[in-house]
Amino acid sequence: MNRVPLQQKVLSENDRLAASLREGFREHGVLCVNLISSPGSGKTTLLERTLEALPRAARVAVLTGDIQTENDAARLKRFGFPVKQITTGGTCHLDARMIERHLADWNLEDLDILFIENVGNLVCPSSYDLGEAAKIVILSVTEGEDKPLKYPSIFFKSELLILSKVDLLPYVPFDIEAAEQNARRIHPGMEVLRISCAKQDGVEAWLTWLKNRREAFQQANREAVLQ
Ligand SMILES: Nc1nc2c(ncn2[C@@H]2O[C@H](COP(=O)(O)OP(=O)(O)OP(=O)(O)O)[C@@H](O)[C@H]2O)c(=O)[nH]1
Ligand SMILES: [Mg+2]
Numbered sequence: 001m002n003r004v005p006l007q008q009k010v011l012s013e014n015d016r017l018a019a020s021l022r023e024g025f026r027e028h029g030v031l032c033v034n035l036i037s038s039p040g041s042g043k044t045t046l047l048e049r050t051l052e053a054l055p056r057a058a059r060v061a062v063l064t065g066d067i068q069t070e071n072d073a074a075r076l077k078r079f080g081f082p083v084k085q086i087t088t089g090g091t092c093h094l095d096a097r098m099i100e101r102h103l104a105d106w107n108l109e110d111l112d113i114l115f116i117e118n119v120g121n122l123v124c125p126s127s128y129d130l131g132e133a134a135k136i137v138i139l140s141v142t143e144g145e146d147k148p149l150k151y152p153s154i155f156f157k158s159e160l161l162i163l164s165k166v167d168l169l170p171y172v173p174f175d176i177e178a179a180e181q182n183a184r185r186i187h188p189g190m191e192v193l194r195i196s197c198a199k200q201d202g203v204e205a206w207l208t209w210l211k212n213r214r215e216a217f218q219q220a221n222r223e224a225v226l227q
């Protein structure tokens with residue numbers, strides 16, 4: 001059995017679909033961000049704090065991935081925005097086909113931002129382009145400052161690192177400066193935000209990052225049209 005060609009075929013099919021999704025997001029001005037972390041680093045909690053801070057009229061939606069359960073979708077639906085759970089049934093990452101299928105009955109014209117919460121995993125999601133404008137990696141302070149060096153791919157491909165649960169810093173031996181340095185050894189110039197959803201620290205800075213990122217996305221789209 002030769003597994004390599006099959007994996008290449010799956011990935012190239014995913015790339016083709018992701019390119020088509022990216023074109024749809026560009027055409028409709030939807031900033032799509034793909035949140036990736038280990039299980040339990042705080043992806044859904046960050047989305048909860050985000051959705052509760054947004055005005056009711058905000059044009060945002062969430063696709064949230066898990067191997068099993070609709071728990072995260074149930075948590076996020078409370079805020080009144082469109083939310084769908086993607087249950088992979090065992091697959092350790094989302095792929096572009098799953099995104100395409102779950103977007104089928106949503107109108108992209110109604111959205112400004114699409115949040116994708118990937119399946120909790122620091123490895124597999126990094127290989128699957130979902131057509132997003134930006135990957136965002138979340139690392140909580142209970143996971144160890146060496147993780148960017150051990151799992152470099154996702155830190156290399158993400159434009160923003162969120163160091164989460166910083167309220168726990170007094171209780172865990174986590175060198176936050178070293179964590180940032182390790183991330184920037186893998187990805188020089190990487191942006192970093194320190195956030196505690198429990199204490200509501202850094203959430204404003206995250207919302208500002210999102211606003212600026214959406215403006216940059218729109219500006220890039222306008223320039224592409226003029227070329
Ligand atoms: N102390 C502290 N705990 C947090 C913070 N953010 C999240 N948590 C807790 O961390 C646990 C996991 O949070 P989730 O938001 O469910 O993590 P997740 O990344 O969505 O998890 P999966 O979807 O299962 O991968 C929960 O018990 C949260 O209450 C934080 O800022 N500080
Ligand atoms: Mg979650």
